[in-house]
Amino acid sequence: MTTVAPKFSILSEDFARNPYPYFPMLRQETPVHYEPDIDSYFLSRYQDVRRVLTEHEAFTSKTLTVRAEPVMRGPVLAQMTGAEHTAKRKIVVRGFTGAALKDQVRAIHANAEELIAPFLGRGQVDLVNDFGKPFAVYVTLDVLGLDKNDWRQVAAWHHGVAEFITSITLTDERRRHCLQCAEQLEAYLVPIIEQRRTEPGDDLISRLRTAEFDGIAMSTRDVTALIINILAAATEPADKTLAMLFHHLIDRPETMAQVRKDPELLPAAIAETLRFTPPVHLIPRQVKQDTEFSGTVVPAGSTVFCMIGAANRDPEAFTDPDTFDIHRADLGTARSFTAAAQHLAFGTGLHQCVGAAFARAEIETVAAMLLPLLQDARYSAGYTYQESGLYTRGPLSLDLDFTPVAGGVPGRD
Structure with missing residues (x-):
């Protein structure tokens, strides 16, 4: 891949438009890139990024107190450590695994059918805006037990929350807007959370509201923060990764044909999409003490941004990393959605x-x-x-034509 001149800013419009050509130069020439305007360091080498994400005592999530807590309306999982983190994470994970996940797969399929059906006879769809974005919110609302009729409003509030968390810089006006969105989302959630305390159902809000930590039930504030945390965690990867998957396959007809012929290749295509174009490009951490990365000392208390997109294309970690290849030997498809994944799309x-x-x-x-x-x-x-996107990244749209399907979803009653 062609590299670019080293004099540039990660905060520039050119970088935001297309960051990928900059990654080789960053890793080779400025693997610890300093941005004076925000007094932060950006790490692009795989070994440095993995180190930061795995050594949680040396590299804390304290930055989230400023970047996330104001709009999450309380501490989020990534800020917690020790027994509190273990207990609360286990409660949330239970809501996404086992029998709960089997029920969710049925809901996922039903929601997808409902949303794609109107477009099948037309032979045209914007896979991002017509399908992906509403789908991600629909499914998350199902898991939480919230009314899908409210999806547009919840999505608007969530967009403000996500903007606050993922913006490197915010104007005062946008900051006020984001905080207002968070306040309105909290006001919407609190009465529902309180109701589920006395009238629990099978949804995740009920599980959170009736669960205990250290023998004490979680407060409404605790549950509100976790729900908003889940909204962000569950909606961000889905629409972006789905659109990116189709983008890569359409650009590579031979690979598309292979996946269509052998559906067992689909998990590998998804894993390679996550490596090649991850939905989350930056993860912030705070350095606890003076620390050397690739020959550069980062002072204690500094913010470092782990560049997931750059790390996932590091030739020290992947062979021929700028090539999209679903057959690569170093992909590790089976573990690509676990903490043992070779790629870092979901952190580690x-x-x-x-x-x-x-x-x-x-x-x-x-x-x-x-x-x-x-x-x-x-x-x-x-x-x-x-x-678009510096912190999280995905297509603005994906306008597709295809052969129309007569009668809607085949096999649908």
Whole structure:
């Protein structure tokens, strides 16, 4: 891959437009890149990023007190350690695994069918805005036991929360807007949480509200923060990864044909999508004491941003890393949604994404359903592919034409 001149800013428009050509230069020439405007360091080498994400005592999540807690309305899982983290994470993970996950797979399929059905006869769909974004929110609301009729409003509030967390810089006006979104989302959730305390159901809110930590029931504030945490963790990867998967397969007809012919290759295609174009590109941590990375000392108390996209394309970790290859020997498909994954799309270590198993169920279920439905999928005439996002990243849209399906979803009653 062609590299670019070293004099640039990660905060620049050029980098935001297309960060991938910058990754080799960063790893080779400035693996510890300093941005004076935000007094932060950016790490791009795989070994440095993995080190930060796995050594949680030396590299703390204290930055989230400022970056996340104001809009999460309380501490989030990534801020917790010790017995509190273990207990609360276990409660949340239980809501995304085992029997609960089997029920969710049925809900995932039903929601996907409902959302894609209106487009099948037309032979046209924007896989991001028509399908992916509403789908991710629909499914998360199902898991939480919230009314799907509220999805547009919840999505708008969530967008403000996500903007606060993922923006490197915010104007005062946008900051106020984001905080207002968080306050309105909290006001919406609190009465529901209180009701589930006395009238619990089978949903995740009920499980959280009736669970105990250290013999004490979690407060409404605790549960609110965890629910907003789950909204972010469950919705962000799904729509972005699904759209990226189809983007890569459409760009590579031979690979698309292989996956269509052998559906068992689909998990590998998803894993390679997560490596090649992860939905989360930056993970912040705070350095507890002066620490050397790749020959540069980062002072104690500094914020470091782990560049997941750059680390996932490090030739020290992956062979021919700038090539999308679902057959690569170093992919580790079977463990790609676990803390043992070779890629770092879901983080790793203590604070690996709590929604990884759920994301796997979402993406695999929906991709397996859509691939045979979107026959001859291709970009619509006049469509130009464009990504956005520095912290989280995905296509702005994915306008596709395909062979129309007569009568809607095959086999649907």
